[in-house]
Amino acid sequence: MERYKDLLAQKEQLEKLIAEAHKIEAAAALQRVREAVAQFGFTPEDIFRKPRRNGRRAAAPKYRNPETGETWSGRGRAPRWIKDQDLERFRITE
Template sequence: MARCKELLAEKEQLEKLIAEAREQEAASALEKIRATVAEFEFTPEDVFGNPRKKTRRAAAAKYRHPETGETWSGRGRAPRWLKDQDLERFRITE
């Protein structure tokens, strides 16, 4: 039982040393980060991005009206010129 208590005491001591080392390394890293941000005049959006702003890519056109050249990606409400039509007839095959 004495051996177990010694090991637990050693474990506590090591955990304290680990916490102190982590704290010192984190402080050093944060100092470097702040210096870099100041040097290059980064904004929070530069560093972290803007989570509220989601960018969408435009979907590629899948269907084309042969007479007008109007296109539709297949997303959202279908255009009038496709109403009651066979989609395959208008599919872009390029």
């Protein structure tokens, strides 16, 4: 039983050492990040930009509603203003 208690005490000491090392290394990493931000003028958007989920870019609009100016790329569900109509009437030809 003494061996078990000794091991638990060692575990507790190691966890304290790990937490302290983590704190020191995190502070050093944060300092390096701050220096890079200052040196290169990064903005929060540069650093924390969310990547697109599937890597695809937004599609350019292919169709325009002449009455409202709304556009549709041809991807996904068709909007009400173009549904069940001849697509060529609304095609953008620029």
